[in-house]
Each structure stands twice: as C-alpha cells, then as structure tokens.
Amino acid sequence: MKDAMHEPSSSDPAARLRRAGLRPTRQRVALARLLFGVEDRHVTAEGLHAEASAAAMEVSLATVYNTLNQFTHAGLLREVVVQSGRSYFDTNTGNHHHFFHERTGLLQDIPAGALSVAGLPPPPPGAKVARVDVVIRLTDDD
Amino acid sequence: MKDAMHEPSSSDPAARLRRAGLRPTRQRVALARLLFGVEDRHVTAEGLHAEASAAAMEVSLATVYNTLNQFTHAGLLREVVVQSGRSYFDTNTGNHHHFFHERTGLLQDIPAGALSVAGLPPPPPGAKVARVDVVIRLTDDD
DNA sequence: CAACCAGATTAGAATTGTTCTAAATCAATT
DNA sequence: AATTGATTTAGAACAATTCTAATCTGGTTG
Structure with missing residues (x-):
C-alpha cells in the first residue's frame, strides 16, 4: 500500500548519496539514515559508531571516519x-553558528538570522574568507 | 652599567610568574621569556618546544605542555x-578574534574593536556565556 | 547472469598530540 | 646546609584519527 515515489528525492538516503557523487553502499546508506533521518544533528565519529552498533548496523569505526570525511567533502556535513582533540560533524550545512557547552560537550545551533557579525576586516592579500565561525562557549551558571 | 629596576614589573618574567602564583623555575622563566618577549604570539606545544631547544634551553616536552596549561589557568595565556587535534596558545589574553589560514596553520589576531558581534541569543537557562570566539577561516585566493 | 574490477570496507597497525607516572631534581625555607 | 614540597623529566600510556594491505561488493559488461 502507499505508493510512495513522490519525494523530491531529498528523503531517500541512496538518492542523496548518488546526487553527491557517492556510491550508496550498505554502510553509507545506514549512516546517512542515522544522520539525515530527522532534525539537525551534531555527532562525533565515536558517537555515531556507537549508535550504528546499537542499531546492529555493522559498520567499522574506520568506515565511520571515512564516511564522515567523505560526506563533509561532498557538502553533506560540515565539520x-x-x-x-575531537571532531564534531554537523548535519546543518547552512550558514549558522553554535553554542558549545564546555562541561557537557553539547553543541547547539544558532540560526544565522539571529546573530550578525559586522566589521569584518578584509582578508590579508592572497587569501579569501572561506567561512566565519562564531562559537559561544557556555559554562554552568554561577 | 645600566641600572635597570624600573619596569612596572611587567617585563620581568620571574616577577610576572610570581604575581600569577607560579614559582619562577628555570624552565618557566625560559618559556616566559620566549612567549612574552615581544609582540603577541600564537604557539603550539611542539612549536614552542622546538624553539626552546633551538635556543639551547633544555626544557622537556612534558614541561612545555605543563607550562602552557599552567600559564593558561593562571590567565597568562589563552587557548x-x-x-x-592541535592546541594553539595565544599570548594576547584580551578580547579579540582570529584569522586562521587553513593551508598554513597560521593564526592572526583581529583586534576586538574592528569586529562586532550583534544579536547574541541569550544563553540557555542554567548556562552563562564564558566567551564568544570568532574565527575567520582563510583559504588561498583563487 | 556470471565474471569482472574499481571503489569500498575492514581489522589491526601506525601516527599524532597530549597526559600520566614514578623517580630525580630544585627552589625556598628553616 | 638540611629539609621538603613543588617541579621536572623520560618514557609509558592514552585518545583520536589515519593508514595499510587484504578482502569484499556494487555496478557494469559480455
């Protein structure tokens, strides 16, 4: 029942991978499902690997690392x-910033609209601005 | 010749360490001299260790790590x-931001005055803003 | 649809940056 | 000078990540 085949191809992991020029292997599809399933996520390699294992997904840690890097190069993720000493990967690749809770290691998005950076000095000659990252570091109240 | 003893105690490494509550050992003084000698600097542990070795300063790598961490806790440095996978330490502990040249790993200060961040969302309940870091990532011009 | 093959996966070794450990040394005081 | 608690140190240990070489697999071909 339920004749699917409508989505603008955004929700199907395999299609999304193919579009990004990546072969949709069992492992990549499994990880993509975890990453792009619902809302925006922030993961570490170890964390994602644990999650995959918990879901009986049988993906090696090396593959998780490879995959996160490939997804990042393909523009599906952002580091x-x-x-x-630890890399986070964000499924939100749009323009936005972050809260970082230093005690817990929790990362939280701040939509770009809310926050604005003014007075950017021009990049030194020979260089160009690749990105402006704003991180608001949080500690526990008092 | 040259009766010194005038400085507001800022330029003497040993005094600066004592003021920060750190015993001015040979190693700490040597590193402080390298770090706080002149203008603002951005160093890594390995880099500083190499520098010390080049200057025949005989400081172990472990001590460089310890010292950078102690200086940071004491407020003499900022991470x-x-x-x-690599920590930088900045001798400029004031409010300012950074250019980071991704290809070369070079860090460069941006004075706080130049750049302004507006529209900071309030920190989530229970947390408070410890710091706002702005990093402008640079790549080579076309 | 069987064979093929470039690309993908994997276990485990290797690398890198950093911290830890336990023993030797040192700075400051008595 | 003796004492002592902090500091330094070499090397081991550790954590995160990448590399290696062997194996496997998705997609194409004949």
Whole structure:
C-alpha cells in the first residue's frame, strides 16, 4: 500500500548519496539514515559508531571516519571545531553558528538570522574568507 | 652599567610568574621569556618546544605542555581552538578574534574593536556565556 | 547472469598530540 | 646546609584519527 515515489528525492538516503557523487553502499546508506533521518544533528565519529552498533548496523569505526570525511567533502556535513582533540560533524550545512557547552560537550545551533557579525576586516592579500565561525562557549551558571 | 629596576614589573618574567602564583623555575622563566618577549604570539606545544631547544634551553616536552596549561589557568595565556587535534596558545589574553589560514596553520589576531558581534541569543537557562570566539577561516585566493 | 574490477570496507597497525607516572631534581625555607 | 614540597623529566600510556594491505561488493559488461 502507499505508493510512495513522490519525494523530491531529498528523503531517500541512496538518492542523496548518488546526487553527491557517492556510491550508496550498505554502510553509507545506514549512516546517512542515522544522520539525515530527522532534525539537525551534531555527532562525533565515536558517537555515531556507537549508535550504528546499537542499531546492529555493522559498520567499522574506520568506515565511520571515512564516511564522515567523505560526506563533509561532498557538502553533506560540515565539520565544527570547538574542542581540540575531537571532531564534531554537523548535519546543518547552512550558514549558522553554535553554542558549545564546555562541561557537557553539547553543541547547539544558532540560526544565522539571529546573530550578525559586522566589521569584518578584509582578508590579508592572497587569501579569501572561506567561512566565519562564531562559537559561544557556555559554562554552568554561577 | 645600566641600572635597570624600573619596569612596572611587567617585563620581568620571574616577577610576572610570581604575581600569577607560579614559582619562577628555570624552565618557566625560559618559556616566559620566549612567549612574552615581544609582540603577541600564537604557539603550539611542539612549536614552542622546538624553539626552546633551538635556543639551547633544555626544557622537556612534558614541561612545555605543563607550562602552557599552567600559564593558561593562571590567565597568562589563552587557548585558541581552530584545528582539531592541535592546541594553539595565544599570548594576547584580551578580547579579540582570529584569522586562521587553513593551508598554513597560521593564526592572526583581529583586534576586538574592528569586529562586532550583534544579536547574541541569550544563553540557555542554567548556562552563562564564558566567551564568544570568532574565527575567520582563510583559504588561498583563487 | 556470471565474471569482472574499481571503489569500498575492514581489522589491526601506525601516527599524532597530549597526559600520566614514578623517580630525580630544585627552589625556598628553616 | 638540611629539609621538603613543588617541579621536572623520560618514557609509558592514552585518545583520536589515519593508514595499510587484504578482502569484499556494487555496478557494469559480455
């Protein structure tokens, strides 16, 4: 029942991968399902691997690393640097910023509209601005 | 010659350390001299260690790590997170932001006055803003 | 639809950056 | 000078990530 086949091809993981030029293998599709299933997410490699394992997905840690990097290069993910020694990947690739809760390691999006950065100095000669990252570091109240 | 003893105690490394509550050991003084000698600097542990070695300063890498962390806790340095898997320490502890040249790993200060961030959303309940970091990521011009 | 093959996956080793450990050394005081 | 608690150190340990070489698989071909 339920003749599907309508979606603008956005919700089907395999299609999304193909569009990004990535072969939709079992592992990539499984990870894409976890990542792009619902709302925006922020994951670490270890975290995503644990999640996949918990869902009996049988993906090696090396593949999780490979996949996160490939997705990032393909523009499906964005890397967020907030903690030295650990990489976060954000499924929200649009223009926005972050709250980072230092005690818990939790990352939270701040829509671009809310916050504005003014007075950007021009990039030094020979360089161009690739991105402006704003991280609001939070600690526990008092 | 040259009766010194005038400085407001800012330029003497040992005094600066004592004021920060750190015993001015040979190693700490040596590193402080490298760090606070002149203008603002951005160093990594490995980089500073190499510098110290080049200057025949005989400081172990472990001590460089310890010292950078102690200086940071004491407020003499500030850690800047721009690259996962490598920590940068900035001798400029005032309010300012950074250019980060992704290809070379070079960090460059942007004085706080130049750039302004408006529309900061309020921190989630229970949390307070510890700091707002703005990193302008640069890549090579076309 | 069987064979093929470039690309993908994997376990485990290797690398990198950093912290830890336990012993030796040192700065400041007595 | 002796004492002592902090500091330094070499090297081991650790954590996150990448690499390697062997195996497997998706998509194409004949």
